[in-house]
Amino acid sequence: MHLSALAIVLAVRAHGEHGAIVRALTRDDGVQPGYVRGGRSRALRPVLLPGNTVQAEWRARTAEQLPALTVELATTLAPLHDEPLAAAAIAWATALTATALPEAxxxxxxxxxxxGLLGAIAAAPSARGWAAACARYELLLLAELGFGLDLDRCVASGGAEDLAFVSPRSGAAVSRAAAAGYEDRLMPLPAFLRTGGEAGWDDIFAGLRITGHFLARDLLVGRAADVLAGRERLVDRLKRAVA
Structure with missing residues (x-):
């Protein structure tokens, strides 16, 4: 096995006295694990930060063997790891991806x-520029893994007009007219979650509520649910930042 590609570092786990097992996301070959000799060294620790992009090379003699991985830094988000809000966002996005995606x-x-999300965080660490993108990334991940929400048409009427709510059971949109009398059982649907674009904080938190509900219910279950603590920290810091 020999693979060389640009990759986004997702997770780093200490292995042995000096090494590290790294999981990184490539565009064409998905999540790839590898053992980095000296990965805990002073030279490599700032390279193997979640969110960094590296030029990576994996080599293994057999398909069953954990590949040896060598890396060179391509782009770094190291300064953002000292910013609590940006660091929480990077940690959550990379941990979610590492946990949810199957390997290879x-x-x-x-x-x-x-x-794109990591680039937005780097460009605007204050969060106003990337919080909505975080919710849409979660929505995309759900869809790519088979848990997509149906936000294009009302589940009750079949129409595409005035979609204002999401059913927490079906994950489908509900129009304002069809939701009459049942609003308290539904989740408000912010427009940006369907169409993109900018969003106010109330809409951002509404979007994160929707994606968080379905991540916890459908995707991050069992041992994978442990990663949700990182999301809770991020949402809490966002709320404190805008209070």
């Missing part, structure tokens, strides 16, 4: 969306 399966849309 290509998800080019997920790769490109994660790269």
């Amino acid at each position: 399966q290509a998800y080019p849309r997920v790769h490109d969306a994660l790269a």
Whole structure:
């Protein structure tokens, strides 16, 4: 096995006295694990930060063997790891991706969306510029893994007009007229979650509520649910930042 590609570092785990097992996301070959000799060294620790992009090379003699991985830094988000809000966002986005995606399966849309989200965080660490993108990244990940929400038509009427709510059971949109009398059982649907664009904080938190509900219910279950603590920290910091 020999693979060389640009990759986004997702997760780093200490292995032995000096090494590290790294999981990184490539565009064409998905999540790839590898053992980095000296990965805990002073030289490599700032390279192997989640969110960094590296030029990576994996080599293994057999398909069953954990590949040896060598890396060179391509782009770094190291300064953002000292910013609590940006660091929480990077930690959550990379941990979510590392936990949710199966290994060695290509998800080019997920790769490109994660790269875009990390770029938005780097460009605007204050959060106003990337919080909505975080919710839309979660929505995309759900869809790519088979848990997509149906936000294009009302589940009750079949119409596409005035979609204002989401059913927490079906994950489908509900129009304002069809929701009459049942609003308290539904989740408000912010427009940006369907169409993109900018969003106010109330809409951002409404979007994160929707994606968080379905991540916890459908995707991050069992041991994978442990990663949700990082999301809780991020949402809490966002709320404190805008209070």
